[in-house]
Amino acid sequence: MIESLAGRNIVVTGGRGALGKVVVDRLMRAGAVCHLPGRRAGIDLTDQPAVDRFYDALPGLWASVHLAGGFSMAPITEAGRTDFMQMVETNALSAFLCCRAAVRTLRRTGGGGRIVNVSARPGLDPRRGAQMAAYAASKAAVAALTLALAEELKGERILVNAIAPSTIDTAANREAMPAADRSAWLAPEAAAEAVLQLVSPANMEISGAVLPLYARA
Numbered sequence: 497m498i499e500s501l502a503g504r505n506i507v508v509t510g511g512r513g514a515l516g517k518v519v520v521d522r523l524m525r526a527g528a529v530c531h532l533p534g535r536r537a538g539i540d541l542t543d544q545p546a547v548d549r550f551y552d553a554l555p556g557l558w559a560s561v562h563l564a565g566g567f568s569m570a571p572i573t574e575a576g577r578t579d580f581m582q583m584v585e586t587n588a589l590s591a592f593l594c595c596r597a598a599v600r601t602l603r604r605t606g607g608g609g610r611i612v613n614v615s616a617r618p619g620l621d622p623r624r625g626a627q628m629a630a631y632a633a634s635k636a637a638v639a640a641l642t643l644a645l646a647e648e649l650k651g652e653r654i655l656v657n658a659i660a661p662s663t664i665d666t667a668a669n670r671e672a673m674p675a676a677d678r679s680a681w682l683a684p685e686a687a688a689e690a691v692l693q694l695v696s697p698a699n700m701e702i703s704g705a706v707l708p709l710y711a712r713a
């Protein structure tokens with residue numbers, strides 16, 4: 497059972513994205529007060545001082561959910577340094593900087609907390625990621641970041657986990673893959689339920705988990 501998140505401050509990066517909107521809606525229905533840093537508000541999550549300023553100004557913090565990210569794919573010889581660095585910065589660096597700032601704020605407020613990152617199926621099983629070398633590497637980095645940080649924060653009641661979705665049923669994916677069989681795609685609502693479980697105060701023990709969200713694929 498999900499314990500209430502009433503009045504708890506939760507940061508959701510990428511909160512205006514396809515998955516983010518559904519996650520924010522679910523967290524708000526559980527009573528959370530959601531804070532959405534993003535480029536629309538002038539915050540580039542790869543900019544360390546901007547990220548620090550955002551977290552420093554929060555009224556309090558219970559959880560930080562890092563959904564900001566991006567996707568690209570190309571045959572290896574058609575991708576270059578710029579493409580690789582873009583995936584690393586968008587997916588791994590943004591998560592690292594938000595984890596770092598969240599831990600500083602959680603320590604300042606002293607009450608434990610929850611962090612959830614978003615990896616992806618090719619990050620756990622890169623053989624699923626043909627022509628996705630840069631994306632798979634960046635999402636593997638997010639998984640490693642999650643495990644390392646969970647270990648580092650043991651004893652501080654700050655639990656760190658990640659979800660690893662396969663293809664999510666979003667408008668962008670429907671447009672990009674009009675002929676695909678969508679029956680095994682992940683509903684964003686199902687991913688939101690997993691995030692809700694991980695940020696819940698009722699989750700007392702799960703930390704260092706990277707949850708595969710592809711039971712049907």
Ligand SMILES: NC(=O)c1ccc[n+]([C@@H]2O[C@H](COP(=O)([O-])OP(=O)(O)OC[C@H]3O[C@@H](n4cnc5c(N)ncnc54)[C@H](OP(=O)(O)O)[C@@H]3O)[C@@H](O)[C@H]2O)c1
Pocket residue numbers: 509510511512513514515516533534535536539540541542563564565566567586587590614615616617660661662663664665666669
């Ligand atoms: N969709 C899938 O099938 C799928 C599968 C597995 C994993 N994932 C992961 O799940 C997460 C959400 O996916 P989605 O489909 O919801 O993507 P999306 O609709 O493209 O949303 C991504 C969000 O991240 C934000 N963002 C990216 N880089 C940023 C930066 N440097 N600073 C601030 N905001 C930044 C974007 O903001 P702007 O609007 O300003 O660009 C956008 O709001 C991503 O990490 C993605 O890799 C998705």
